[in-house]
Amino acid sequence: MRRADLKRGWQASLRWLLMVVLSQPALALAAPAGGALLAQNDDATRPSRPASSEAGTTVLYPDIGEPYRSIFSQIVEGIQQRSRGRVFAQKLGASTTSQEVLDEVRRNDSKVLIALGRNGLRMADSLNSGLPVVAGAVLHTSENDAATVQLHSLAPSPALLFARLKQIAPATRRVLTVFNAAQNGWMMKLAADAARQQGLELVRYEAADAKAAARTFQEIFADAERGRDAVWLVQDSIAVDDTVVLPYVLEEGWNRSIPVFSSSLAHVRRGALFALYPDNLELGRRLGSAAQQAVTAANARGLLPLQDTLLAVNVRSANHLGLRLNTSELGVSLVFPTP
């Protein structure tokens, strides 16, 4: 009898589980917007033409493992939310060839391409499809790439960064930064205007290599004045070397109570006061809208800074600097140090 009860328990549980599991794919497939990444992928390999008369969009994005995969999935979800026609998400694996992708783009009758990541950009370039290309989720790129497509960088807009700086450390009047011209020359042009708008003085130092950058940071901290100055770390593999420059800047910033803020989330975890990092869903929506515009109007080209950002702060550093952060008021998305 008892055994029979247990067996019935198993059966009932399995029935419940089957209901749960069977209902889940239905949820994914029924999802009107984000959904479907699963649904999109199915569609991407299905040899049928889109039902919609609106312009279809093909998104080329790298096939990459978690947790990075979620970044692209969120961007794709955002793209789909803002695209009027159907969106075909095409993963780019190691064996994906240009011809396969081109066939797929034609089969889907796509009118515009969105390229994500280095691989997406490379593939879009190699297709020679003649379709307008909007690119995003790229860190660095060559001038050539930026000249031929509209490229939404992952480097946060300096206007947004400086506005946050004024909120978090309102006494700051001067921003000091070191950059490599090849990587961040374009960013510095924008930064100068952004600083002016916030009433900040931007002092830029160009560094050709890591050694020069380290020397410049030494000089910066020798002259830096507590309360007046802040140091901005840009996304720059030459000027902000992770192993030597970054620890030095963070240590000096701490010892001299100079706020160090950054364009990279990774730096906040190490001790920078705050950083802006990509709001992937919003970035996707922006790319989706841009792609729609590119179909109907001439495709604006060039490199654009990241406008869709979230805020991360390091409360340990803030406390040290004597800054009392109200994380709710600031709309902080991530707080470091994590437990």
Next chain:
Amino acid sequence: MRKHWKSWRLSWLILIGSGAQAAGLEEEDLSQIYGDKTTVSVATGSAQPVARAPSVASVFTAADIEAMGARDIDDVLAQVPGLQILHTFGTIPVYAFRGIYSQYNQQVLVLINGVPMTSAVVGDRGNLWSSVPVDNIARIEVVRGPGSALYGAEAMAGVISIFTKDPDLQPGTTVRADAGSFDTYSGSLRQTGRIGGLSAAGFLRIGRSTGNDATIDADAQTGLDATFGTRASHAPGPMTNTRRELDAAIDLKYSQFQFRSAYKKRGDLGAGSGVTDALDPTGRNESEQLTADLTWAAPKLTDTFGATVQLQYADRHEYSDLVLFPAGAFGGTFPQGMIGRPEKWERRNAVTGSLLYTGLKDHRTRVGAGYVDQDIYRTREEKNYTYVFVPGTGYVPVPLGSIQDVSDSAPFLRPHARQIQYAYLQDEWQLIRDLTLTAGVRHDDYSDFGGTTNPRLALVWDAAYNVTTKLLYGRAFRPPSFAELYNINNPVALGNPDLKPETIETVEAAISWQIDPRTHVGFNIFQYDMEDILRFVPNSDPSTGNTARNAGRLRGKGFELEGTWDPAPQLHLAGNYSYQDAVDPDTDRPAANVPQHRFYARADWQFLPGWWLSPQLTHITERPRDTGDARAPLDGYTLADLVLRNTSLIPGGAINFVIRNLGDADARDPSPSPGRIPGDIPLPGRSYFVSVTYGF
């Protein structure tokens, strides 16, 4: 031939390398923005940190767990400094933190999504804890030291908090299949989807294993056979650690509400080396639990207030069908063997709430309160024996002739319930720049034994940009379990309603130093004082059996040193060394069953794009015996494991090949005192496992 091999090797390298090359560049870009994989997980919403009191803690994310090739949480917990995992009682692990060991391990609190996994019967986690697969786990946080000021009961030696994967993850499907030694097979499926603002996730996992079947040379029946001149023992013979596993969960999230429900079943559970230390090849256990919780979380209710309310429900059923001593035991008195079939049903309902206030300058204040109802609402027992008191000899087992239902006449435990009300206050106060004091206190009022108040203090000093120091004090408790309060008809372990809680007071000092971006060192020292330890001790007339009493003390001190070092981008090294010196001040004997020294080291080497090789080494020193156990201390052991991992052969997936106990070392955990299994409990020899995960 050599040329041929070279050309083959080159082709192989190109094949396995090219798949990952492109992905590697992409990861490089993203890691410049996000940092390591853990930060990516946090930033993309798959692992949310929680607020808590400062402590000495280890955190493992899903990315960490995947990287180490873990199948069960014990594979992960093996890396925690100061924690020794023992398998003295079959497949159910004992988590011994800092030398604190007990048969039922009631000094450790385990939470899943904030819901305690404690069974009220003996205060352990029951047979359900025979395996805990990691497939649906997003994060494991392990706090060493006391946590009762926040978590309440059982958070004495350590708190293990498990968080399952959130439905907010991107819609998609993840499947995983495992196979390996001991006929181990399992498969799991996780599906996440969205409808409008509703996120939903479903998880199902089914598994089975014959478990560790190492040989026990002699058992308790071997000793009885010598006395009675019989040959009833199954020893030498294998342990029985079979199991069948079913895990299912559903998780729904809408706006500020989250509903989670999980069903967990462990069936066909073998009796290990036997509950009476006599091998029992046919005995089996069944255990199942349904849990549900509904959480409302408004972290930004207003500019200065945040609030959380959680309703919790858990219903658990456990059944055993055991042969306590084999056929022919006690001189043939029990021709079918001495059979016992206890069964129990329990339920736990709780409502908890907390409010965070940040309106006071330099303060973050959290207040919380809760109500818990623990109810063992049904017990049942069948057996073919009873105990009869023989003056001068004590209780002796006497056959009943057949298996009889004694649920009404003489059960091991009758239904009981108790209610707990609690409230706590915790304030984080920034005293001066770089110096923060966190002070907390919690009062628990139990309807059966009364109240207990447990404070906590933590002083955190940010000494430099890369150095943090902590000074911690905490008091914690574990309440008497229902078995300790109300057990009847079992002279080996009789209940005693006149008990008070077991307590511990701990002082710790810790330092964390990020020497450079690639090197981190953590060090802590601790001292604790356990009082009123709950034990079943012999009555004044030992022949009348054992009764639960507050009858023990333990003084402990020690330190833990841990470090990580990344000497190259492709190489990550981690290791720790733990030392504990715990002594019973009444006997001056060292804490039994746990090693004084424990050393752990691991390397993760990415030898090709998409390929990792991770060897790990665990070394522990000898384990002292308990009072009344005349055996020599049990030797320590050294175990080596190897994990080969690939993430490029299956796009969006991973393959792990794992070898445990690579050197096939003869490692043993201590058998219970007084040593009726003289040769102790052998751990699994060299074993192989493979797992494949695929997400789409």
